Amino acid sequence: MIYKRSSALFAEAEKVIPGGVNSPVRAFKGVGGTPIFVKEAKGAYLYDEDENRLVDYINSWGPMILGHAYEPVVNAVVEKAKKGTSFGMPTEIETQIAQLAVSMVPNIDKIRFVNSGTEACMSAVRLARGFTGKDKIIKFAGCYHGHSDSFLIQAGSGASTFGTPNSPGVTKGTAKDTLLARYNDVDNVSELIEANKNEIACIIIEPVAGNMGCIPPKSGFLQALRDLCDANNILLVFDEVMTGFRLAKGGCQELFHVKADIVCFGKVIGGGLPVGAFAAGNEIMNHLAPIGPVYQAGTLSGNPLAMAAGLAMLTELNNNPEVFKRLEEKTAYLHEGIAKVLNENKITHTINRVGSMISVHFDEAKVVDFDTAAKGNNDVFKAFFHGMLDAGVYIAPSAFETWFITDALSYEDLDFTIAAVNKVAKSL
Numbered sequence: 001m002i003y004k005r006s007s008a009l010f011a012e013a014e015k016v017i018p019g020g021v022n023s024p025v026r027a028f029k030g031v032g033g034t035p036i037f038v039k040e041a042k043g044a045y046l047y048d049e050d051e052n053r054l055v056d057y058i059n060s061w062g063p064m065i066l067g068h069a070y071e072p073v074v075n076a077v078v079e080k081a082k083k084g085t086s087f088g089m090p091t092e093i094e095t096q097i098a099q100l101a102v103s104m105v106p107n108i109d110k111i112r113f114v115n116s117g118t119e120a121c122m123s124a125v126r127l128a129r130g131f132t133g134k135d136k137i138i139k140f141a142g143c144y145h146g147h148s149d150s151f152l153i154q155a156g157s158g159a160s161t162f163g164t165p166n167s168p169g170v171t172k173g174t175a176k177d178t179l180l181a182r183y184n185d186v187d188n189v190s191e192l193i194e195a196n197k198n199e200i201a202c203i204i205i206e207p208v209a210g211n212m213g214c215i216p217p218k219s220g221f222l223q224a225l226r227d228l229c230d231a232n233n234i235l236l237v238f239d240e241v242m243t244g245f246r247l248a249k250g251g252c253q254e255l256f257h258v259k260a261d262i263v264c265f266g267k268v269i270g271g272g273l274p275v276g277a278f279a280a281g282n283e284i285m286n287h288l289a290p291i292g293p294v295y296q297a298g299t300l301s302g303n304p305l306a307m308a309a310g311l312a313m314l315t316e317l318n319n320n321p322e323v324f325k326r327l328e329e330k331t332a333y334l335h336e337g338i339a340k341v342l343n344e345n346k347i348t349h350t351i352n353r354v355g356s357m358i359s360v361h362f363d364e365a366k367v368v369d370f371d372t373a374a375k376g377n378n379d380v381f382k383a384f385f386h387g388m389l390d391a392g393v394y395i396a397p398s399a400f401e402t403w404f405i406t407d408a409l410s411y412e413d414l415d416f417t418i419a420a421v422n423k424v425a426k427s428l
């Protein structure tokens with residue numbers, strides 16, 4: 001395929017935007033080449049500035065779970081925009097989306113809307129610290145919770161692609177309050193708790209990891225964390241920015257029957273507009289300003305356009321819960337198809353999948369944590385990525401990313417993708 005116009009646009013962008021992108025994972029640093037500039041998108045397809053059509057497996061990194069330019073969402077935003085785009089005053093639609101979210105997700109009474117997943121996780125941790133009166137947090141190597149200081153310690157995703165697990169600019173003081181554990185390793189968490197008795201405010205986790213490829217929690221792992229939290233007066237924070245409203249109506253609490261104390265949202269909850277949210281039971285949420293002492297605010301939080309998009313999206317998912325089953329079936333079909341052709345072509349690989357999150361690792365060992373995820377063969381991944389792109393399929397330009405499946409994908413699209421994998425596998 002030809003990317004003449006994209007390359008020219010990127011050259012212009014680089015002059016005025018660091019690295020030409022407003023978020024590092026969009027650059028092709030991990031795979032080489034220059035990023036593709038999107039002109040428009042509809043359903044399962046992206047159309048770039050050079051008029052190429054690409055089957056999209058990123059879907060804005062998750063939000064477009066029902067496909068691009070999904071009509072109910074677009075219409076809701078257009079109608080709202082005509083009535084003013086921001087007031088900095090309460091609007092009824094904020095209560096409507098809050099009521100719906102609270103009705104869909106288990107164990108939450110109240111929800112606060114913010115503008116990104118980063119803000120949601122950052123605020124959730126502040127709330128956990130304010131509520132428990134303790135300073136330290138436990139996070140897992142390879143989990144990403146946004147780019148706020150406390151989390152940029154082995155942060156997976158973009159941070160891992162670029163080999164800067166600890167970003168300059170994060171102070172030693174901040175870093176020392178973040179304890180790092182191994183994903184899927186209960187004993188490791190237990191040791192950290194013992195070594196930091198009565199100092200840990202919360203454990204924050206992606207209940208299905210999605211920022212070191214997709215890594216499912218081992219059976220019993222999340223429940224073991226719940227038990228450790230209960231025994232040690234620690235809050236369990238589920239970062240469901242990626243999994244929320246994707247893996248099930250009620251997210252991972254519903255899927256794994258484990259209760260979280262605070263839940264973070266982003267991505268799908270905004271229907272493609274900048275939205276994040278964090279939620280918990282009354283006792284915890286009432287610690288937030290203006291009723292409680294923990295401060296958190298936002299000029300554009302609960303913005304009417306963002307709330308209109310989010311409400312339209314959640315309404316669709318709530319009214320059509322068969323979407324989750326359909327997504328599961330489509331992703332399972334893709335999983336089987338890709339595994340079959342990679343096996344036929346004798347390509348060493350491991351595929352991890354939970355519901356509509358899937359990732360292909362080019363290594364034969366099981367991928368269960370950051371260390372095993374990092375072992376994948378990046379040269380094979382690079383060749384795979386560019387081969388797929390040439391064949392008209394867009395996957396994330398990093399081996400540490402999950403593929404996000406959208407319901408807009410037809411079985412013809414999935415067959416097209418499997419055929420592309422087959423073709424690329426022959427050249428690997």
Ligand SMILES: *Cc1c(COP(=O)(O)O)cnc(C)c1O
Pocket residue numbers: 115116117118119121144145146147206210211239240241242266267276
């Ligand atoms: C994307 C993501 C975030 C950050 O959300 P932004 O909206 O990019 O700030 C946080 N946690 C997880 C699990 C994510 O996947």
